[in-house]
Amino acid sequence: MPLGRIAVYNDADGLGIIAGEDGERRPFSGMETQTTREGQRVLFDVVGEKATNVIAVR
Numbered sequence: 001m002p003l004g005r006i007a008v009y010n011d012a013d014g015l016g017i018i019a020g021e022d023g024e025r026r027p028f029s030g031m032e033t034q035t036t037r038e039g040q041r042v043l044f045d046v047v048g049e050k051a052t053n054v055i056a057v058r
Contacts, residue, residue: 001043003057009036018044018051026051 002020009016014030026049030036033054041058044051 001045001053001055003041003043004051006036006038006040006042006054009038011036018042018054020044020051028052028054 002022004018004020007017007019007025009030016028016030016036018026018028020026026046028044028051032052033042035042035054035056040056043055043057045053
């Protein structure tokens with residue numbers, strides 16, 4: 001599972017972008033995450049170009 005940070009989250013659309021440590025930026029849905037707080041470190045799976053199963057890391 002790659003590590004990254006939530007770069008942007010739009011409450012109105014329920015969509016956001018995760019900036020991975022590898023430099024890639026991946027979209028994610030707020031329905032597939034434990035947190036939507038911008039700046040939060042997260043672990044996530046990648047399916048195609050999308051981040052999924054997003055888990056908050058302390």
